[in-house]
Structures are given as structure tokens and as C-alpha cells.
Amino acid sequence: MGLFDSLLGRSKPKRPQLDALFVLPTAALTLETAAGFTPTGIGSVCYREAEGAPFEQIQAQLEQLLAGASPERVRDSYGWTWLVLRREPSDVAGLVTELHAVNSTLELEGFGPALLCSLIGFADASGRRLALVYLYKRGTFYPFAPVPGAEQKRDNALELQIRAVVGGDLPIEPDVSRWFPVWGAPGLDAPPALPSG
């Protein structure tokens, strides 16, 4: 934000970067050969639902448009909406195209600033889960690996290993403080119950 905007208290909503998603299929191949993680075929877009009828209509349109990927709308415990899409695990390119359809539709309708992140799920033979998280506002990716069965714990070693593996294929978010945990994201392990209040 520039000096002038600071002085006038005008923060402009940040617009998302959409196209970096298309490098994912290459990274998925690298992940499989170098780390043994295969795609689960589940991808999702997380956004902030705006109030008002127009946004509702756009969501309904999206679900019609993506009927082939059995879209499912999930509201997480933090009040954010996840549009979950499912494809054949081998068809990462198709999944990415559909994720792109979601975010470009939202952008086209003037709701681009509402996009938070996209997730693509991976799993290895021993049952460990992993997600590559795409940050729309930064145009970067980071790995997120919850420890299976543990309550809100991250497998930092695995995350760093994955960063090293796919660092050549994906723009990785350099600021580690922005690798925020997406607890309860659909497609990963079932979220642990949150303490109320």
C-alpha cells in the first residue's frame, strides 16, 4: 500500500493471482517419484462467503458448472467455505482446471478478493496425509502436513522435506510465518473437535 493510500486510509482489496495453479501437475509427478506421495484426487477452494443474494447465486452456478467433479460445499468451524472437488487421482490436470474454473468465476463476478487458498491432497503408502496449499494473494504454495491422529499438530519435518522436493517446480512461499495451518480443511484428516468458546 502506497503512502497516499495510507494517509487516506484506503486499503484496496488484494486481487488474486490465478494462473500459478497450472504448475501443479508437474509438481505432483515430482512428489510421486521423489517422495512417494500420490494425489488423492481431492482438491478444494477456500473462500469467504459474502453476504447477499448475488453471491448465493454464483455459488449455485458453480455447483452446476462443476457437476462432473461432484462438488461439495463445506462450511468449516471458522466460518469459511470450502468448495471440494473430486476427480480420478491420476487426473491432476483435470482437477486443476476445475479449481481454476471456480476461482476465475469468482474473480469475474467481482469476488476475487474473497479467495483465500486452494488445497490439493496427497497421501503416501503409510497413510500420511499432505496438502499443497496455494495462497491466492501471494501466488505461492506451501506444504501442510497434519500429524495423523494428533490434535492440531503439524509434521514440520515432512513439510520441510516436501519444500525441498517440489521447490524446483513450484513457487514456494519464502516467508514461513505465512504457512498458516488449515486445520479442518476437507480432504485431509477429519478435524479434531475444537474447544468451544
Place this chain on the structure above:
Amino acid sequence: MASTRFRPDRGLSFRMGLTLVLLLLLYLVLAGVVWWIFGGDAGGTGAAVIAFVLPLGLLWGQWYFSDRLALAGMRAREVTPEEAPQLHAMVDRLCALADMPKPRVAVADTDLPNAFATGRSPDRAVVAVTTGLGRRLTDAELEAVLSHELSHVAHRDVTVMTVASSVGVLAGLLMRSALWSSMGGRGRDQNTGLILLVATLVGIVVYAVSFLLTRVLSRYRELAADRAGAILTGQPAHLMSALTKISGDMARIPERDLRAAEPYNAFFIYPAFTDKVDFASLFASHPPLEKRLEQLARLSRELGQPG
């Protein structure tokens, strides 16, 4: 392609810009008067510079340590993600949505429902909420309040308000030093007395006007933070309900104090505070609730309009 659904609020930007220009003019008037008094006299100029550097240094310290001062003043304590996972997750996501660095998160253990943001830059910022706020608001409302506070951080309000208030601090200083000099200088000529009288008067006027202007600026910046916060979450309605709840609870608190003061009510022929002239709103640091709700309702309507 529509990048956002919200129309820019040029009126608010214009009024805020005008306030800033007026403050700058005031600053120039003040500098001109100081130069006029001390201009010809090298020793006097040196003394004036020293006299001005000291309070400005204090103001600078207040700005530089604003995070620690505010946290200590509100008895707020920084919390880790393990201690307050829900709060941290909310801030994490809002910051990712707005693409800003995550501020530190603090909690103040008081029943007063309130929240504040402080810190000299977005990298050093702290966002704090009271436990009373968490008890009264739903998660969505708490998030709306957080997005309002994050907007304060993004707009660098601590810095802007510190710089804006420096005019008033300097004017107050001019007023007092001129007053002291005129009382001490018995043996001086008439000319010096006149100059000191003018300096005192200018100091008083500049001080009063800058006080009003900084309050006006503060209210505009609250409105700007409301607007940016509501645009960030896309849900002005939650901020509206949060503000209504907080103001309702805040209004009830003095009432309790009043009941404690009931024995003294016999002395009042008419409670002075019920007949509130709108004069008080000139000095308020926050805009009235109706004005804030009106702005948010406008944003809400913009979200309801078809494409």
C-alpha cells in the same frame, strides 16, 4: 472485469485529505510564527530548536514503544497459537486474505468488551481483544472486529495519528513558553511584549484548531477501518451486530456506576448528562454508532445488488 463489488468512497477520502491539508497548513503557520519570533537571533533559534526537540522526542518514544505501552496500559498479554488457537486461526486467515504480515495477538483479561490495534508499523503490530469481547460476541462478530483492527494496522493509523497530533503538542509548547517568557521579562521593551502576546494567542488558536482536526481525523479513520474491515470479510452485517452489541454493553456500564452514585442524586436538580448538546460529538474520537451503521448498511446493500 469487475475486480471488486464495492464502489470507492471518494467522499471519505476527500474529507480525510482535506483534514490532513488543514493540519499541514496549521503546522506551517506555527513554523512561520516561530521563525518570525526567533528568526533574526541565532541563539534564540538554537534554544527554540532544543525546546522543540525534547517534546517531539517524547512523542517519538510514545510512537516507537506504542505496542508495549498499549499492552501494559490495558494489562494485555501476548498469547501463543497453542494458548489461543481459535483467535490465532482467525487472524491467520484474515491476514492471508488481506496479504499482510501477521501481527502478534494479545488478550486482556477484563470484562469490558473492547479491542485495539497498536504498534509503529505493520511488522511490529499487535492486535488485542479483551476476554469480555470474546464472551459477548459470536465467532463471526469477533472476526469482524478483528478485521476492523487489522485495517487500522494496514492503514498505519498509529503513525498517522502520532504525526497529526504533533502539531498540537508543538502549539501547546509555543503557547506555554511564550506565556512564561512574558511573565518573566519585566525589563523588556514593548515590542518584545507584543511579540510574546501574539505568540501566546497563535499558540492557543493553533492548539485548539489542531485538537479539533485530529479528532475529526480520528473519526474518519475509524470509518475507513470499518469500511475496509467489512470489505475484507465481505460481511458488513456481522460488524454491524458486533458494534451494536459492544455499544449497548458499553452504555450499560456507566449506568452501574450511576446506581452507585444514587445517594448523591438528591443534589442534582436535573441530571446534566441527559440533556446532551451535540457539542460532545465535536470532541469524540469515534464517530456515533448511527453513522458507522449507516456506512456498513450501504456496503451491505452494494453486496445485494446484482452483478
